[in-house]
Structures are given as C-alpha cells and as structure tokens.
Amino acid sequence: xxxxxxKGERRLQGDAFINGAKNAAxxxxxxxxxxxxxxxxxxxxxxxxxxxxxEAMNELxxxxxxxxxxxxxxxxxxxxxxxxxxxxxxxxxxxxxxxGALLGRYKQAEVAFPGGCNFGVRPIDQHIKGFEAxxxxxxxxxxxxxxxxxxxxGTSIYLDVVSVGATINLMLAAxxxxxxxxxxxxxKEPHVVxxxxxxxxxxxxxxxxxxxxxxxxxxxxxxxxxxxIIPDQIEAGTLMIAxxxxxxxxxxCNIIPKHMESVTAKLQxxxxxxxxxxxxxRVRSTGRLxxxxxxxxxxxxxxxxMQPQMSALLSVAKGTSIITESxxxxxxxxxxxxxxxxxxxxxxxxxxxxxxxxxxxxxxVSALDLRAGAAMVVAALAAQGESKxxxxxxxxxxxxxxxxxxRSLGADIRRVQVSSEKKVxxxxxxxxxxxxxxx
Ligand code: EPZ
Numbered sequence: 001x002x003x004x005x006x007k008g009e010r011r012l013q014g015d016a017f018i019n020g021a022k023n024a025a026x027x028x029x030x031x032x033x034x035x036x037x038x039x040x041x042x043x044x045x046x047x048x049x050x051x052x053x054x055e056a057m058n059e060l061x062x063x064x065x066x067x068x069x070x071x072x073x074x075x076x077x078x079x080x081x082x083x084x085x086x087x088x089x090x091x092x093x094x095x096x097x098x099x100g101a102l103l104g105r106y107k108q109a110e111v112a113f114p115g116g117c118n119f120g121v122r123p124i125d126q127h128i129k130g131f132e133a134x135x136x137x138x139x140x141x142x143x144x145x146x147x148x149x150x151x152x153x154g155t156s157i158y159l160d161v162v163s164v165g166a167t168i169n170l171m172l173a174a175x176x177x178x179x180x181x182x183x184x185x186x187x188k189e190p191h192v193v194x195x196x197x198x199x200x201x202x203x204x205x206x207x208x209x210x211x212x213x214x215x216x217x218x219x220x221x222x223x224x225x226x227x228x229i230i231p232d233q234i235e236a237g238t239l240m241i242a243x244x245x246x247x248x249x250x251x252x253c254n255i256i257p258k259h260m261e262s263v264t265a266k267l268q269x270x271x272x273x274x275x276x277x278x279x280x281x282r283v284r285s286t287g288r289l290x291x292x293x294x295x296x297x298x299x300x301x302x303x304x305x306m307q308p309q310m311s312a313l314l315s316v317a318k319g320t321s322i323i324t325e326s327x328x329x330x331x332x333x334x335x336x337x338x339x340x341x342x343x344x345x346x347x348x349x350x351x352x353x354x355x356x357x358x359x360x361x362x363x364x365v366s367a368l369d370l371r372a373g374a375a376m377v378v379a380a381l382a383a384q385g386e387s388k389x390x391x392x393x394x395x396x397x398x399x400x401x402x403x404x405x406x407r408s409l410g411a412d413i414r415r416v417q418v419s420s421e422k423k424v425x426x427x428x429x430x431x432x433x434x435x436x437x438x439x
Pocket of ligand 1: 124328329
C-alpha cells in the first residue's frame with residue numbers, strides 16, 4: 001500500500017503543466033470502437049482510469065497500444081466480443097461508455113454495472129431511457145446491462161437531469177443510427193464537446209455540442225482519426241487551489257482558460273490575484289483569503305469535481321462559507337477527514353457550513369474518493385506538520401504524478417510504500433509496451 005506523506009506550510013511557486021482531461025479521455029477511448037479502423041489519441045493522461053479502460057477494450061478484441069506515455073493507438077477492426085464483464089470494468093465508472101459505443105456499432109452490448117468513485121447512488125436511468133428511445137431493448141439483470149436492437153432510429157430525447165454520462169453515451173449510440181437524433185437538456189461540459197469533436201473528426205455529423213440541444217444526423221460509417229484531447233480543467237483547478245492555499249504563486253500552463261471561468265471567478269471573489277493568458281492562468285495570494293458561498297452546478301457552473309478541493313481552501317479562509325452540492329447527493333463524506341486536519345465544518349444534507357480556521361494541523365487521513373483525495377492533498381499542503389494520506393489509489397485514478405508536479409512547485413511530498421505488499425509501479429506497466437516495435 002502506498003501513502004502520500006506531506007509536510008505542510010511550504011509556499012508553492014512555479015509552473016505546472018497540465019495533462020489531458022481524464023473525463024474526455026474515458027469517453028474518447030471507447031468512442032474509437034465506432035470507427036472499425038485505427039485511431040490515434042494524443043495528450044491522454046497516463047492515469048489508472050485510462051490504463052484500466054484500454055485493458056477492458058482489449059478484452060473486446062480491440063487492440064490498444066501506448067505509442068508513448070500519452071498516445072494510444074486503438075485498432076477496432078477485429079472486435080469479437082460485445083461483453084465487458086465485471087472483472088474488467090469494476091475499477092472504472094466510465095465503462096458505461098462501452099455500452100453506447102458497442103450498441104452504436106454492433107447493435108448489441110453487455111456491460112457490467114460500472115464501478116468508480118463512491119459518493120452515493122449513481123443512477124444511469126437516463127442512459128437507458130435514451131437507448132430505448134433509439135429502439136434498443138435494455139435489460140438489467142445479474143449485475144449486467146444488456147442492450148440490443150435490430151435497428152437504431154434517430155429520435156428526440158429529453159434528459160430529465162443534466163447528465164454528462166447520458167449525453168455522451170447517447171451521442172455514441174446515435175452517430176450511426178438512421179435519421180436524426182435530438183438531445184435536449186444536454187450537458188455542456190468541455191468533455192462533451194471534446195467527444196463530439198472527436199466523433200466529427202471520424203466522419204460523424206454532430207452539431208450543437210456545448211449547448212443544451214445537440215443534433216446528431218446518423219451517418220453510415222466512421223473512419224479512423226488522429227485526435228488530441230483537451231487539457232484537464234479539474235487538474236488545473238486543483239493546482240490553482242494548491243497555489244492559493246499555500247499563499248503561493250502558481251502558473252498552470254497548457255490549459256484552456258475559458259474552461260476555468262467558474263473557478264477563476266470564485267478565487268477572485270476570495271481575494272486571490274488571478275492573471276490569465278492565452279493558455280495559462282497564474283494564481284497568487286499573499287495572505288488568508290476571504291470566505292465565499294458556493295453552489296455546484298453543471299457546466300458552466302462551478303464543477304462538483306472541484307467542490308472538495310475548494311472546501312479545503314475555504315477551511316482556512318477568513319469567515320464562514322456555505323457550500324451547496326447540487327449535483328451529487330452525497331459528496332460531503334470527505335468532510336470527516338477534513339475535520340481530522342482541524343477544519344471546522346457542519347454538514348446538513350447537501351449543505352456544508354465551513355468556519356475558516358487560521359491553521360490546519362497535520363493528521364493521517366484517507367482519500368475517500370478521487371477528488372476527496374485531491375482535497376486531502378491540498379489541505380495537507382497548508383497544514384502544520386506532516387500528514388499521511390492513505391488510499392492513494394483513488395488519487396492515481398485521475399491525476400498523473402500529482403506528487404511530482406507538487407514537488408516541482410516546492411511542496412515537501414513523497415510517496416511511501418508502507419507494507420510488504422508491493423504495487424507494480426505504473427512505469428513498469430508501460431515499459432514492456434514501449435519495448436515492442438510499433439507498426
Ligand atoms: C461525470 O459523471 C464525471 N465523470 C464526474 O466526475 C462528474 O462528477 C459528473 O459527470 C458531474 O459533472 C466522468 O465524466 C467519467 P452525471 P457522470 O451523469 O456522467 C444524476 C470525477 O471526479 N443522473 O453528469 O456519471 C446523477 O445522480 C468524476 O472526475 C441521474 O439521475 O455524472 C447526478 O446527480 C466523479 N440519472 C447527476 O445526474 C442518470 O441516468 C449528474 O450525473 C445519470 C445521472
């Protein structure tokens with residue numbers, strides 16, 4: 001088991017380069033199934049979710065090969081299996097995209113109920129409703145979701161909730177359907193747009209991604225494509241907050257500042273100095289920031305995936321902050337861990353009241369899920385003493401070498417092996433792949 005040990009109260013300073021977006025990567029990789037050709041996906045983050053997903057694709061007969069750490073070649077010409085079993089998808093929530101992609105291309109798919117982060121009920125009724133509207137029969141039994149159709153026929157689908165996953169999954173299922181599909185009340189997240197752009201680069205006809213009405217005119221087939229995915233807005237936001245909480249000066253580079261607007265606005269409201277360039281944002285702060293009120297919302301609102309890291313920052317702000325989580329019903333579980341670091345928090349349903357304290361104090365805390373883990377790292381960077389963060393595997397699902405980036409900014413952080421049970425370092429998983437000659 002690995003832990004992150006962090007000696008806090010070091011001011012972070014310098015440039016941090018942001019990797020490709022996890023939530024775009026986990027949609028774009030399965031989307032390549034639709035091509036019956038070779039796709040090259042560039043700028044992928046080298047994280048456990050991407051590795052697990054490419055392994056799950058191999059089980060279907062797709063050939064995936066890392067050409068280098070951030071580039072994946074996907075050959076979907078020889079798919080011979082339409083079933084993704086629990087063993088291969090249990091670690092990845094986004095495995096549900098295999099359903100839309102397989103259904104879209106083969107009119108049949110069987111995928112085990114997804115795993116992934118644990119913060120309450122994570123229904124997929126809107127995905128199923130959409131598949132059915134397109135003409136599929138969907139049965140959920142024995143932990144598997146089975147979808148089958150003779151033909152998929154475009155139609156109008158109104159999503160009852162704004163769902164990133166349902167929007168993307170229904171685009172995947174509809175690109176090769178007959179006729180036109182209209183998705184109403186669609187999600188507008190940058191990774192929705194990125195997936196649509198990738199599909200269009202393969203010959204799909206999708207218009208309106210990034211607005212709440214997406215129009216998909218079915219095409220007969222798609223072809224291979226080389227595509228570079230967008231930078232990760234949540235990794236960028238996490239490092240911006242790491243800069244702010246250590247009263248530092250951090251420039252996040254290689255990003256799309258437009259995607260960061262809600263985070264930038266909140267940091268400015270708190271009193272941080274935020275300087276924006278074409279592809280970077282620099283965050284400077286020289287003292288304790290002010291409290292604010294915050295509500296998570298679908299894009300372009302404040303992202304739920306930044307809520308835990310922002311709560312960590314607010315825990316040392318001057319005054320009382322009120323945080324409302326409106327996307328997930330149970331995303332404050334990590335507050336118990338934040339309290340162990342000295343935060344003063346009261347949670348009442350979907351609302352948390354954070355009374356800013358002058359200083360956090362180091363403790364051993366657990367990363368309860370991916371972003372909760374990121375929040376622990378951010379809080380520990382500001383805490384007095386040495387904190388130990390357990391369950392680091394959750395953080396590795398979504399951040400590529402977070403500790404290396406933080407160390408280069410001046411953090412005192414190290415990854416420590418604490419038991420005899422050795423995890424194979426991720427570099428070793430990649431090496432044999434890179435040794436092979438790539439044709
Ligand atoms: C995506 O999850 C992200 N994951 C999540 O990021 C993120 O928190 C979430 O969107 C919201 O932005 C990926 O992109 C892989 P949703 P997703 O469907 O698509 C309800 C991270 O930390 N809902 O947009 O699964 C649902 O309960 C992860 O990187 C239904 O009711 O989320 C929730 O309240 C964690 N029925 C809301 O909609 C459905 O069929 C939004 O969920 C689907 C969703």
